[in-house]
Amino acid sequence: MTNMAIWVLAGAVLGWVGFTYLKLNEDRSTMISVIIGVAGAFIGGKLLAPMFVTASTVPGAFSAPTLVFAAALAAGFLFAGDKIHKRWGV
Secondary structure, X not given: OHHHHHHHHHHHHHHHHHHHOOOOOOOOOHHHHHHHHXXXXXXXXXXXXXXXXXXXXXXXXXXXXXXXXXXXXXXXXXXXXXXXXXXXXX
C-alpha cells in the first residue's frame, strides 16, 4: 500500500513539473497533466514493473527500482499525451 501511495505521489509531481516547467500538455489544465502522470505511475508500478524489475525480498516493502520504473512510465505517458494532443487535438 505504501508503494502505491509513493507511485501516485511521484506521478502527480511529475505531471505538475511537466506542465509547469516543461510545458507538456500546455493547452490543457494542470489537473489533466497530474492525472496523466498518476495513471502512468500506477500502470508502471502495478502492472509493468513486476514483469521487468526484480521483486523485493519482503512483500509490500519499498522498492526503489519499481519507483524508478513507475516514474519513467509516468514521464512517458506525459510525453505521449502531449504529442497526441498536439497532433490530433484530442
